[in-house]
Amino acid sequence: MLDATDKTLIEVRGARKLFPIFGGFFKRTVGHVKAVDSIGLSIERGETLGLVGESGCGKTTLGRCITRLIPLSEGEILYNFGGEFRSLDTLGRKERFNYSKKVQIVFQDPYSSMNPIRTVFDAFDEPLRVHGMGAREQRRELIAQLMEVVNLHADHMYRHPHEFSGGQLQRICIARALCLNPEMLVLDEPVSSLDVSIQAQILNLLQDIQLERKITYLFIAHDLSVVEYMSTRIAVMYLGKIVELAKGGTLYTSPRHHYTEALLSAVPIPELDRERNRIVLEGDVPSPANPPTGCRFHPRCRMAKPECALQEPMLTDCGDEHMVACHFPLKA
16 A cells, blocks of 8 residues: 555556447447556656657546546556545545546647637636635636636636637636646647647646646647656556656656657657657557557567567566566667
């Protein structure tokens, strides 16, 4: 059991999420998509944990399991309630209600995150009302303050979503996630749908909010440059599993997994006289409904050996809190 004084905020243990595949005339279950498969992970208070990987690797599914938008199939997620770690599956109704205040999510597409027929004020006021956070005028004042936190005018709360640009609307979604004063935000690719100049503004805003409110972030993205800028630690996912976990600077300067090395080789260098030694992965990502035996990356790994197909590598510590799941990791 975790120590009650542990600085860990969330502990994920053996998390699995399987989605059924239906087939046949009677639509029986004929298989499962292993979106998240036996993941162990901890998130510390006040840090930004970056979660990266190719599309379909299970990043968003894990984030939604942490926010309880979808339930786990197996395993457990423990949350630090004032020094006492409780499994989310054992929480009562009142405790689940309290947890929904503590962990909020910001989705990738701000336009689909807002009800187009309701004003911004209505979108903010409903969760505040449900959680009993002040009278109407107090809530109005809080909403006005939150609009200013994200560099928008207080009067913007009376507008509808279609009256804003994508960047403005994503700022509003961030402010709405903050309205219940959460301890943690799950940021699901919050800038991937925005222009590069707007991305920088949103990222700087998120850093300012974290510094001011001491909030914890799980930052999900596929853009490695963005993740490097934001993250304290970075976890790399491939086909439902974490294959490498390290401090941000260590991962980028000394990757140990061959998949991480290939991902980093695709990041452009902003210098005309320098080029990366690009590593092009062969083949397609295997189906999560029928993943390869042994190491899931071995069909595409240029350094794979026969034993890689036979035995699954465990996530082991290489020193300095650098974890890697590989039988033949790269040298530091």
